[in-house]
Amino acid sequence: MSTPFVQQPNLTAIALGYKNAQFIADQVSPRTPVGANNFKWTEFEAKDTFTIPNTLVGRKSRPNEVEFGATERTDSVVDWGLEDPIPNADIEEARNNPAIDPQGRATMKLSELLALSREKRVADMVMSAGNYNHTETLSGTDKWNDAGSNLIEQISDALDTPLVRPNSLILGQQEATAMRRNASLVKAFNGSTGDVGMVPWEFIRQLFEIENIMVGASRYNTANKGQDMSLSRLWSGGASLLYINPIAGLRDDVTFSLTAEHGERVAATREDGDIGLRGGVRVRVGESVKEVLVAKEAGYYFNAVL
Template sequence: MNHPFNIIPSLSAIAIAYTQSNLIADEVLPRVPVYTENFNHLKYKLEDAFAAPDTRVGRKSAPNQVSWGSELQAAMVEDHALDAPVPNADVDAYNLAKQAGTGYVAQADPLSRATKLVMQTVQNRREKRAADLVFNPASYGANNKETLTSNFWDDYANSDPLVQIDEYLDSMVMRPTVVVFGRRVFSKLSRHPKVCKAIFGNNTDAGKVSMQALASELGMEKICVGDAWINTAAPGQPATLVRVWGNHAAFLVRNKEADTQFGVTFGYTAQFGDQVAGTIQDADIGMRGGQRVRAGESVKELVTANDLGFFVQNAINPAP
């Protein structure tokens, strides 16, 4: 079969290796491999997890059986890819410079640069999908979310965030291991006088606490701060940049050993195969034709245990 999309290993290697330091989707919803595009995964219910059946066993009888409540659900990865046009004139100029050794810069390879540009945009969109899932009240159990209408964490006179957070965490059936903050939420929280006093001591209620210090105070393995922006304007219109991760917070149980068939965790990203990149010949690019560089991945972001997270909507005042 003739496939117009020619996967190129060197470009795929760039696509696999490409990362952006300010994106947190892979930390919040770790990638889990699946081996078919359609797959089954366990969706956990915690009703049976804390049962206390009789554990006594007679000399010749079988022990009672217990299982963690779950149901098998079907899912399917989604393909996410974009194209970037590269004129043949640019490729030819690069190859000539490489052969002549004049003006040759390895990083200026137009196909490699196009691959990085495409993967940057694909990953930006993944960040948006992850944020829309994690910062969504519907992703949490009925008792595992709160929308603040007062005592916002940037109301330094009236709020006590550490007390509020302790109450949230104490209500959960499992202690969370990671917390996700929108950037503005973390910035406000890290300067809260009561947070500073709790961490710095000596009645010091000013300054800014570090991410590591706050994680230790909250008993978390990691704090993930969403820094990414996204342009919501229509193509051709002036940019309208908004934070991908809004003014919210989420406390999650993250089990990196969990996969589609074993282990409980708030959520993960099912991934089929590696990121791929390649080219498609396109005679309509420029006078001499060109190549469309295509890069993408097949993934599906999932919440697998709604009760293993707690969501705080409008942790800081949403009013401008």
């Protein structure tokens, strides 16, 4: 019978404190705590919320009843976790060298991969036209890296299209570079004196009156185990305008996406006699979360911007 995993406060602190500046999933799909594995959330629908009902009330009559355009959903969090086996030889060596912490290092590596997995899940959700009520596929001179592209007109019209005006722009690194070099934006920044250069993000944010610009720069290996590494960008192919409410709850709040989180990320260890010749310790890092798409109406997606 195997030894059970024991949660380690010092390793849990490392797992909780881990942050990768290139990852934007927690900003795009903010975490919100739930009290159990199963939870309920509200999927937003637009049609009834914006229909004006008859509000006139007679002297002795009841006010008209309304049902808001939302559907209650039931879901459950999913456990995500990874392990790293550490031979006892590494642990013994660390006892004589305080600068070496094999369990802490393993916790960091596992936290990185766990966060990368979540980053891909959120990127796949955001960079998918099927998750929006409003989409546009660019072609020809409309593409952002074309000299004839009027990016200012595209973004301005898109911001005015959803019933909930987006407050955030999400795009990949290559798309971000093309946007900052777009001739229409460069001319607006330079006062029509030139169309070559790089536009500052602050100018773009103020021009379109959006609160946040998030650039996903992370990559992942698409090759199968044993094959040569083949890196691809997680956030690529399009650009999204989203309404993101960082303090929204799962019930009755409008935002593009939220992540239900049961408990916090944890790190635990257990002894394992089957590691190498002299046994060792297994480090496990995991979390229980579920990303949900709350409102398709709270966004606009540009497909194939390059």
